[in-house]
Amino acid sequence: MNSDISKVREILKATRKRLSDNPDVVATGIGYKIVDGKKTSDLSITCSVKRKLPGSQLLKKDIIASSVDGIPTDVIQTGVIRAFMANTGRIRPAPGGISIGHINITAGTLGCLVKKNNEVYILSNNHVLANENNGQIGDPILQPGPYDGGLYPGDHIADLYQFIPINFSDAPHKCSTVNGIAGFLNGLAKMVNSSARFRTYSVQAVDNLVDAAIAKPFNISDVTGEILEIGTIQGTVSGELGMAIKKSGRTTGLTTGEIAQIDVSVTVSYGDNKTALFVDQLMAGAMSQGGDSGSAVLNADNKLTGLLFAGSDSTTIINRIENVFTALGLSI
Amino acid sequence: MLPTIQEVKEKHQAAILKIEGVISIGVGLKKDKTPAIIVGLKQENQDTIRSIPSVLDGYPVEIQIIGSIKAQ
Numbered sequence: 001m002n003s004d005i006s007k008v009r010e011i012l013k014a015t016r017k018r019l020s021d022n023p024d025v026v027a028t029g030i031g032y033k034i035v036d037g038k039k040t041s042d043l044s045i046t047c048s049v050k051r052k053l054p055g056s057q058l059l060k061k062d063i064i065a066s067s068v069d070g071i072p073t074d075v076i077q078t079g080v081i082r083a084f085m086a087n088t089g090r091i092r093p094a095p096g097g098i099s100i101g102h103i104n105i106t107a108g109t110l111g112c113l114v115k116k117n118n119e120v121y122i123l124s125n126n127h128v129l130a131n132e133n134n135g136q137i138g139d140p141i142l143q144p145g146p147y148d149g150g151l152y153p154g155d156h157i158a159d160l161y162q163f164i165p166i167n168f169s170d171a172p173h174k175c176s177t178v179n180g181i182a183g184f185l186n187g188l189a190k191m192v193n194s195s196a197r198f199r200t201y202s203v204q205a206v207d208n209l210v211d212a213a214i215a216k217p218f219n220i221s222d223v224t225g226e227i228l229e230i231g232t233i234q235g236t237v238s239g240e241l242g243m244a245i246k247k248s249g250r251t252t253g254l255t256t257g258e259i260a261q262i263d264v265s266v267t268v269s270y271g272d273n274k275t276a277l278f279v280d281q282l283m284a285g286a287m288s289q290g291g292d293s294g295s296a297v298l299n300a301d302n303k304l305t306g307l308l309f310a311g312s313d314s315t316t317i318i319n320r321i322e323n324v325f326t327a328l329g330l331s332i
Numbered sequence: 333m334l335p336t337i338q339e340v341k342e343k344h345q346a347a348i349l350k351i352e353g354v355i356s357i358g359v360g361l362k363k364d365k366t367p368a369i370i371v372g373l374k375q376e377n378q379d380t381i382r383s384i385p386s387v388l389d390g391y392p393v394e395i396q397i398i399g400s401i402k403a404q
Binding site for chain 1: 358
């Protein structure tokens with residue numbers, strides 16, 4: 001049965017809202033119905049869903065009827081539809097807030113441009129530009145990062161210039177004396193009817209203050225001091241409790257938050273049972289995800305206050321910019 | 333002179349961070365905007381919570397469940 005397209009349009013217009021109320025539906029439109037993989041000549045109301053499931057696995061209310069006012073429906077799986085994010089593409093000149101990474105990593109965020117001895121460098125994290133201490137000075141840095149399709153040599157934008165090594169905590173100690181003490185303390189814990197256990201650590205020579213590195217752009221015209229969706233940096237400011245902050249990152253773009261804790265000492269996981277203790281950190285609520293590492297964190301006046309490097313579902317952990325600048329000898 | 337909240341946090345943080353399940357300690361504000369030492373846990377665990385004092389040298393301690401913190 002061939003339906004008149006204007007009639008289908010009217011019906012879609014009338015039912016669009018109800019169809020979109022279904023949480024699985026991400027788009028509705030008009031298309032030729034596809035049967036057994038072949039396009040037919042019948043117009044249909046096409047509902048795009050995140051995941052196509054058999055009716056038996058759906059709540060009755062979430063099952064899309066096979067026809068609406070006499071017009072057949074078609075359900076196709078498109079997945080979640082996202083805005084095309086410039087943040088993961090190749091951009092020249094490259095601004096802050098976009099994908100970057102050491103040739104052997106996935107991808108992180110290009111934070112911003114900084115100066116050292118009057119030369120311009122790209123600032124991001126050690127784990128973004130120096131592959132968690134495994135990088136060699138001079139290693140190629142790609143924009144976008146390898147996970148976002150960055151390839152050597154076409155996307156080679158800079159060379160690793162300097163990084164602050166991360167002191168990783170050792171795995172729980174094998175030393176019998178130390179374990180003996182922990183065992184004794186754990187025994188005490190048991191006596192007071194608590195399952196809290198004391199762990200043994202080797203003492204860190206130095207507590208970590210920053211996860212930071214810089215890379216030297218090949219060509220100064222390949223980079224820009226702008227940060228996507230933020231603009232230019234207007235100096236620096238020391239982070240304080242309650243300060244409103246924002247960042248522009250590869251994965252979640254522009255997000256805002258507030259400094260909820262200062263003087264934070266925190267154990268950060270780097271995967272595979274590798275952890276590192278960081279001190280004098282800033283903590284904000286959720287404002288980042290994987291890939292946002294290296295984002296510059298600014299206050300409402302575009303003053304640089306930190307370098308984002310870690311987080312959980314509910315928190316974001318930020319190095320103080322003064323510690324980053326001191327460690328690497330940087331200025332704006 | 334009374335020690336500052338930062339000094340108190342510094343003094344106790346090594347012991348607090350050794351408690352299994354504790355992932356962070358910092359200085360923040362409670363809902364009523366008064367300063368507190370905030371201890372972050374990987375997950376809700378009554379044994380861990382019982383092992384953390386509610387006051388350290390006169391400053392209140394607040395516990396927050398923050399999940400595992402990963403490099404991003």
